[in-house]
Amino acid sequence: MMKVDEVENLLRHYRHDWMNQLQLVYGYATMDKMELVKEKLQHIIAVSREESKLMSLKAPRFSLWVVQFREHYNQFHMTYHVDSSLDLSAFDQSLVHSLNQLMSHLKQHVNELNLYEIEMSVTKGETPIITLGVSGDLNAVESLKSEIQPIQFVKDIEITDRQMLISLLLK
Numbered sequence: 001m002m003k004v005d006e007v008e009n010l011l012r013h014y015r016h017d018w019m020n021q022l023q024l025v026y027g028y029a030t031m032d033k034m035e036l037v038k039e040k041l042q043h044i045i046a047v048s049r050e051e052s053k054l055m056s057l058k059a060p061r062f063s064l065w066v067v068q069f070r071e072h073y074n075q076f077h078m079t080y081h082v083d084s085s086l087d088l089s090a091f092d093q094s095l096v097h098s099l100n101q102l103m104s105h106l107k108q109h110v111n112e113l114n115l116y117e118i119e120m121s122v123t124k125g126e127t128p129i130i131t132l133g134v135s136g137d138l139n140a141v142e143s144l145k146s147e148i149q150p151i152q153f154v155k156d157i158e159i160t161d162r163q164m165l166i167s168l169l170l171k
Helices: 005-028 034-055 060-067 088-107 142-148
Strands: 075-084 116-124 127-135 152-160 163-169
Touching: 005 034, 034 060, 034 075, 060 088, 088 127, 088 142, 088 163, 142 152, 142 163
Parallel strands: 075 116
Antiparallel strands: 116 127, 127 163, 152 163
16 A cells, blocks of 8 residues: 555646646647647557556556656656556466566666666456567666576567567466
């Protein structure tokens, strides 16, 4: 359970990000750059829809982990796409544990001055599948692969010096 100060901190970050988005839209509007206003609003709507689908997964710990991701892993920028017809309630706590383990190992194999992109997709197959694509310079990739392979739910790992694709099979 989150403490009051943790909730307050989460809301503060969330409000800050929301205000940044609105200020960009307002700035474009004051410069009469209506195409940029439309593009930014479309982006905000798309992100909000994905967030809504994330919240419908019946996995509050996982949803919170995703929402707090940037706060905990500031060297990584994550975007995500969610199949809204999923129920991840049975995997909620163990999934977050596995993702924390994965990120702990990943952080040890990145260059501290670089920014990394992670694209996550949550899709429905025979069982739910979470795919994480990581882009950026990675160090000691074979060691990283051997560290990540035993983590619960990890099914496949494809890795090079610049990219990693991890599939988590939830069963």
